[in-house]
Amino acid sequence: xxxxxxxxxxxxxxxxxxxxxxxxxxxxxxxxxxxxxxxxxxxxxxxxxxxxxxxxxxxxxxxxxxxxxxxxxxxxxxxxxxxxxxxxxxxxxxxxxxxxxxxxxxxxxxxxxxxxxxxxxxxxxxxxxxx
Amino acid sequence: xxxxxxxxxxxxxxxxxxxxxxxxxxxxxxxxxxxxxxxxxxxxxxxxxxxxxxxxxxxxxxxxxxxxxxxxxxxxxxxxxxxxxxxxxxxxxxxxxxxxxxxxxxxxxxxxxxxxxxxxxxxxxxxxxxxxxxxxxxxxxxxxxxxxxxxxxxxxxxxxxxxxxxxxxxxxxxxxxxxxxxxxxxxxxxxxxxxxxxxxxxxxxxxxxxxxxxxxxxxxxxxxxxxxxxxxxxxxxxxxxxxxxxxxxxxxxxxxxxxxxxxxxxxxxxxxxxxxxxxxxxxxxxxxxxxxxxxxxxxxxxxxxxxxxxx
Numbered sequence: 001x002x003x004x005x006x007x008x009x010x011x012x013x014x015x016x017x018x019x020x021x022x023x024x025x026x027x028x029x030x031x032x033x034x035x036x037x038x039x040x041x042x043x044x045x046x047x048x049x050x051x052x053x054x055x056x057x058x059x060x061x062x063x064x065x066x067x068x069x070x071x072x073x074x075x076x077x078x079x080x081x082x083x084x085x086x087x088x089x090x091x092x093x094x095x096x097x098x099x100x101x102x103x104x105x106x107x108x109x110x111x112x113x114x115x116x117x118x119x120x121x122x123x124x125x126x127x128x129x130x131x
Numbered sequence: 132x133x134x135x136x137x138x139x140x141x142x143x144x145x146x147x148x149x150x151x152x153x154x155x156x157x158x159x160x161x162x163x164x165x166x167x168x169x170x171x172x173x174x175x176x177x178x179x180x181x182x183x184x185x186x187x188x189x190x191x192x193x194x195x196x197x198x199x200x201x202x203x204x205x206x207x208x209x210x211x212x213x214x215x216x217x218x219x220x221x222x223x224x225x226x227x228x229x230x231x232x233x234x235x236x237x238x239x240x241x242x243x244x245x246x247x248x249x250x251x252x253x254x255x256x257x258x259x260x261x262x263x264x265x266x267x268x269x270x271x272x273x274x275x276x277x278x279x280x281x282x283x284x285x286x287x288x289x290x291x292x293x294x295x296x297x298x299x300x301x302x303x304x305x306x307x308x309x310x311x312x313x314x315x316x317x318x319x320x321x322x323x324x325x326x327x328x329x330x331x332x333x334x335x336x337x338x339x340x341x342x343x344x345x346x347x348x349x350x351x352x353x354x355x356x357x358x359x360x361x362x363x364x365x366x367x368x369x370x371x372x373x374x375x376x377x378x379x380x381x382x383x384x385x386x387x388x389x390x391x392x393x394x395x396x397x398x399x400x401x402x403x404x405x406x407x408x409x410x411x412x413x414x415x416x417x418x419x420x421x422x423x424x425x426x427x428x429x430x431x432x433x434x435x436x437x438x439x440x441x442x
Contacts, residue, residue, distance in 0.1 A: 017322070
């Protein structure tokens with residue numbers, strides 16, 4: 001092979017290798033970016049999943065209301081646009097504490113909560129829950 | 132690659148009476164004057180084996196020198212050419228001077244093996260085929276029908292060329308070139324394969340993401356995802372605050388005969404009414420609540436302390 005051809009071969013080889021290396025680098029960066037995105041996405045998806053389970057699941061909300069009803073049956077249940085109001089009257093200390101603890105620990109979306117002492121050992125609760 | 136970058140070159144029959152060339156590129160066909168040829172039968176089959184025996188075939192017949200051999204099998208016989216590289220090198224240097232260059236050197240034995248008539252080389256000599264061997268003889272013995280220029284014109288040269296390093300300006304030999312080219316090809320393949328690997332991994336990640344979106348019933352775009360997350364966080368914060376307020380109110384230290392009369396909690400804020408024993412208690416209760424929340428209103432009327440906090 002002549003010197004001229006050798007130079008051409010060397011230049012072409014160099015170019016081809018540089019191109020291939022560039023392609024590899026861009027592929028690697030794309031891979032890294034996707035990996036990073038996936039980690040962020042997984043984290044966000046997990047957070048959303050937990051939050052959705054707690055506040056976005058209607059079935060779960062209904063189940064919680066039923067639990068509350070089992071603690072103390074509401075004397076009145078009124079449906080409003082976007083919410084439902086439950087009145088729990090004549091609650092003794094024990095029932096009141098139990099009901100409030102359940103509300104506190106549940107994932108139901110409270111719009112308004114009113115607790116009123118009626119007599120020394122009696123209280124009433126008005127709970128407005130978002131639909 | 133060679134053909135792409137090389138200039139046009141002429142085919143030239145080189146004989147002793149040729150005028151030296153000063154310009155141009157040439158493919159040179161050597162006259163039989165410049166090499167020795169023999170047609171022999173050997174007890175071997177391949178040209179490679181015959182090449183090993185070439186030296187012994189010419190033993191005692193050649194002048195002193197360092198000879199190389201070219202072997203070609205024709206029928207059951209071998210045509211063996213012996214040439215002295217150094218002499219040829221000198222010859223080329225003598226006949227191609229200044230800017231004239233030689234790209235390759237061929238033997239007339241191989242290039243004109245189909246010659247079936249007497250061919251005039253110049254006014255004194257001819258080229259003839261004698262039983263398969265091409266030889267140069269005086270012209271007065273023959274009656275040439277063709278001229279050497281007719282033979283070289285547009286001739287397709289054979290692959291039997293010889294390499295005399297300096298003439299062809301060989302920068303690297305074939306083996307080194309093949310080795311280098313293989314190394315380049317190997318590195319190129321490795322880089323491409325690596326890239327494909329990364330691309331595949333990236334595609335797998337995308338698939339994983341899609342599966343997760345499907346499984347968790349999430350939106351496909353990150354914008355939608357962010358919006359859902361923000362809404363859920365907003366709800367979470369509001370609900371947490373409501374529950375924190377309820378917890379805080381339930382932990383207010385009350386004295387004997389004191390009680391909470393009313394609690395109202397909503398997204399805008401909270402209100403608590405406490406039956407207190409005396410006016411001094413207002414300060415105590417206010418200070419316990421103000422650690423965590425901003426008190427916007429506080430009244431004490433008929434032993435009922437009303438405190439309003441904002442969200």
